[in-house]
Amino acid sequence: MAAQRGQRNGVGGDTPPAPTAAEVTTPIPRVAEVPAARERARAIPEAAVARLAVYLRVLSAMQEQGAGTVSSEELATAAGVNSAKLRKDLSYIGSYGTRGVGYEVAVLIEEIERILGLTRKHSVAVVGIGNLGHALANYGGFPGRGFPVSALFDVDPDLVGVPVGGLPVDHIDDISRVCAEREVSIGVIATPPPAAQTVCDRLVEAGVQCILNFAPVVLQVPDHVEVRKVDLAVELQVLSFHVARRADDAAATNGQQVNGMVVS
Amino acid sequence: MAAQRGQRNGVGGDTPPAPTAAEVTTPIPRVAEVPAARERARAIPEAAVARLAVYLRVLSAMQEQGAGTVSSEELATAAGVNSAKLRKDLSYIGSYGTRGVGYEVAVLIEEIERILGLTRKHSVAVVGIGNLGHALANYGGFPGRGFPVSALFDVDPDLVGVPVGGLPVDHIDDISRVCAEREVSIGVIATPPPAAQTVCDRLVEAGVQCILNFAPVVLQVPDHVEVRKVDLAVELQVLSFHVARRADDAAATNGQQVNGMVVS
DNA sequence: CTGACTTTGTGCACGCGTTCACAAGCGGTA
DNA sequence: TACCGCTTGTGAACGCGTGCACAAAGTCAG
Numbered sequence: 001m002a003a004q005r006g007q008r009n010g011v012g013g014d015t016p017p018a019p020t021a022a023e024v025t026t027p028i029p030r031v032a033e034v035p036a037a038r039e040r041a042r043a044i045p046e047a048a049v050a051r052l053a054v055y056l057r058v059l060s061a062m063q064e065q066g067a068g069t070v071s072s073e074e075l076a077t078a079a080g081v082n083s084a085k086l087r088k089d090l091s092y093i094g095s096y097g098t099r100g101v102g103y104e105v106a107v108l109i110e111e112i113e114r115i116l117g118l119t120r121k122h123s124v125a126v127v128g129i130g131n132l133g134h135a136l137a138n139y140g141g142f143p144g145r146g147f148p149v150s151a152l153f154d155v156d157p158d159l160v161g162v163p164v165g166g167l168p169v170d171h172i173d174d175i176s177r178v179c180a181e182r183e184v185s186i187g188v189i190a191t192p193p194p195a196a197q198t199v200c201d202r203l204v205e206a207g208v209q210c211i212l213n214f215a216p217v218v219l220q221v222p223d224h225v226e227v228r229k230v231d232l233a234v235e236l237q238v239l240s241f242h243v244a245r246r247a248d249d250a251a252a253t254n255g256q257q258v259n260g261m262v263v264s
Numbered sequence: 265m266a267a268q269r270g271q272r273n274g275v276g277g278d279t280p281p282a283p284t285a286a287e288v289t290t291p292i293p294r295v296a297e298v299p300a301a302r303e304r305a306r307a308i309p310e311a312a313v314a315r316l317a318v319y320l321r322v323l324s325a326m327q328e329q330g331a332g333t334v335s336s337e338e339l340a341t342a343a344g345v346n347s348a349k350l351r352k353d354l355s356y357i358g359s360y361g362t363r364g365v366g367y368e369v370a371v372l373i374e375e376i377e378r379i380l381g382l383t384r385k386h387s388v389a390v391v392g393i394g395n396l397g398h399a400l401a402n403y404g405g406f407p408g409r410g411f412p413v414s415a416l417f418d419v420d421p422d423l424v425g426v427p428v429g430g431l432p433v434d435h436i437d438d439i440s441r442v443c444a445e446r447e448v449s450i451g452v453i454a455t456p457p458p459a460a461q462t463v464c465d466r467l468v469e470a471g472v473q474c475i476l477n478f479a480p481v482v483l484q485v486p487d488h489v490e491v492r493k494v495d496l497a498v499e500l501q502v503l504s505f506h507v508a509r510r511a512d513d514a515a516a517t518n519g520q521q522v523n524g525m526v527v528s
Numbered sequence: 529c530t531g532a533c534t535t536t537g538t539g540c541a542c543g544c545g546t547t548c549a550c551a552a553g554c555g556g557t558a
Numbered sequence: 559t560a561c562c563g564c565t566t567g568t569g570a571a572c573g574c575g576t577g578c579a580c581a582a583a584g585t586c587a588g
Contacts, residue, residue: 044505045544045545046502047544047545047546048545049501049502049505050498050502052501053495053497053498053501053502054482054495054498056501057480057497058482071564071565071566072565072566072567073565078482079482080482080484082546082547083565084546084547084548084549085545085546085547087565087566087567087568088545088546088547088567088568090566090567091566091567091568095566095567097565097566097567098553098554098555098565098566099552099553099554099555099564099565099566099567100553100554100555100556100563100564100565100566101554101555101564101565101566102565102566103566115505115508116501116502116504116505116508117504117505117507117508117509117511118501118504120504120507120508122500122503122504122507124500131398131399131402131403132399134395134398134399135395135396135398135399138395139395139496146504147500147504185507186500186503186504186507209506209507209510210503210504210506210507211503212499212500212503216321218318218322218342218343218344220344224510226503226506228499228502228503230494230496230499231317231318232403232494233317233321234314234317234318235476235492235494236386236388236411236450236476237313237316237317237320237380237382238310238313238314238317238380238492239386239450239474239475239476239490239492240380240381240382240384240386240410240411240450240474241308241313241379241380241381242473242474242490243381243384243386243449243450243473243474243490244379244380244381244384245381246473246488246490247381309574309575311575311576312575335534335535335536336535336536336537337535346576346577347535348576348577348578348579349575349576349577351535351536351537351538352537352538352575352576352577354536354537355536355537355538359536359537361535361536361537362535362536362583362584362585363534363535363536363537363582363583363584363585364533364534364535364536364583364584364585364586365534365535365536365584365585366534366535366536367536
């Protein structure tokens with residue numbers, strides 16, 4: 001039963017274990033030192049972390065346009081959330097706004113980057129240089145920079161040594177050595193489904209603790225490894241569900257009387 | 265059963281005083297037959313829908329291996345969730361299990377496919393034939409079949425007419441006509457960020473009601489359009505957050521702070 | 529037919545995340 | 559300095575999803 005240690009997905013992920021030890025709600029001014037920041041970081045809901053990344057992108061765009069400050073309302077609209085949620089999210093990382101004015105763009109960018117750990121570079125390894133692997137390797141420094149692709153792997157001997165996106169492919173058997181040498185901290189699995197679990201195990205063995213999985217497979221990993229999943233099939237099927245639901249609604253509204261629709 | 269209670273009649277939230285198990289049939293009989301399925305479908309939480317897609321994949325694999333029935337425990341383990349959640353999820357679509365035995369694989373597959381709307385084919389259009397667009401077009405029938413890629417679009421005139429994955433690229437100006445002709449129901453945006461909103465608007469104008477967005481942009485769409493987002497940058501940054509958190513933890517437990525923040 | 533065993537289906541409670549609403553705080557103005 | 563309007567930060571309530579635990583319901587052996 002301890003076998004399952006679910007993956008987190010952007011949308012339907014499992015609820016994290018939630019240590020519950022952090023009681024951040026104390027109005028008492030903390031005299032504590034650094035742990036405050038760490039405790040605070042731990043307490044940020046996963047969903048909020050994902051949104052912080054979005055805020056960061058919006059803020060960067062605003063900064064390029066020369067904006068000095070933003071109100072929560074502006075930023076929220078640009079990020080597609082409501083302002084209350086935005087302020088709550090920002091409150092998780094601290095109080096960097098000025099009441100009556102708003103937030104200083106530069107400050108906010110800096111703080112979010114700090115919390116997200118973007119001050120450090122995170123080397124990425126892509127495993128499986130097929131269609132998707134190619135696309136990922138060619139992304140060039142990966143989106144948003146700070147995530148240099150520094151290793152590519154495949155099983156195909158014909159592919160080994162061939163440069164893809166300016167980086168030569170290594171054989172998967174060298175994964176452990178290469179990952180250690182180049183200090184890879186994030187592994188991206190873009191292999192066919194059957195190979196995914198094996199690749200995952202090898203990555204873990206190589207010391208990689210964060211994995212982004214594109215293969216439509218439920219990966220089994222130790223507790224200390226973080227997995228996020230991007231599953232095209234699931235995304236499409238969820239959309240399909242909505243198409244179907246919508247079609248049903250339309251059929252019902254057009255043809256027959258609908259249950260809850262009409263307030264008679 | 266309980267699923268029917270989720271009717272959205274004006275004032276929501278008031279849970280009826282829990283009728284005894286005997287009288288759960290026919291809550292408010294107005295149009296007895298079809299609405300049940302539709303109402304039930306509407307009541308399924310989004311997270312559960314995503315998981316149903318995962319169950320479906322696992323079930324298909326099991327069927328190929330000749331399995332006739334599964335228990336909730338087996339299926340749950342294979343899908344990476346706990347059995348209670350799995351049964352709850354399945355209960356949203358009806359009661360297709362046999363107590364003391366389990367679920368018939370074939371039946372479950374059929375029912376999930378029905379709920380997800382996979383009995384119909386959903387034509388997919390991919391807009392933006394860059395690295396990612398290529399990869400998507402070459403996926404070949406798209407993952408899990410039932411989602412044929414039937415249109416490709418790009419702005420680049422040099423690309424128009426060139427076959428990618430066996431399908432010639434159309435110019436984006438023809439999007440409305442082509443989408444209508446080929447009855448596209450799902451649009452996939454794989455363009456650079458600046459083009460995404462425009463492309464989105466055109467897709468919506470062309471009658472596409474479901475969009476899968478790979479561009480790191482918050483799309484503005486009318487209420488009746490469903491958008492799902494796949495954001496690599498966000499995924500990586502969330503992983504980065506966990507790396508950082510983990511590093512902080514390690515540093516703290518070891519002894520001293522490594523991070524260059526304000527330490528007192 | 530009866531009784532023991534297995535597995536489903538679900539009522540219920542708990543906890544997390546979202547939303548609301550307002551006090552606190554800051555800048556501008558007279 | 560005192561006041562006013564604006565925006566942040568957050569306590570508290572709400573709602574939803576998750577997990578638990580058990581009754582209902584079926585199978586199988588004798």
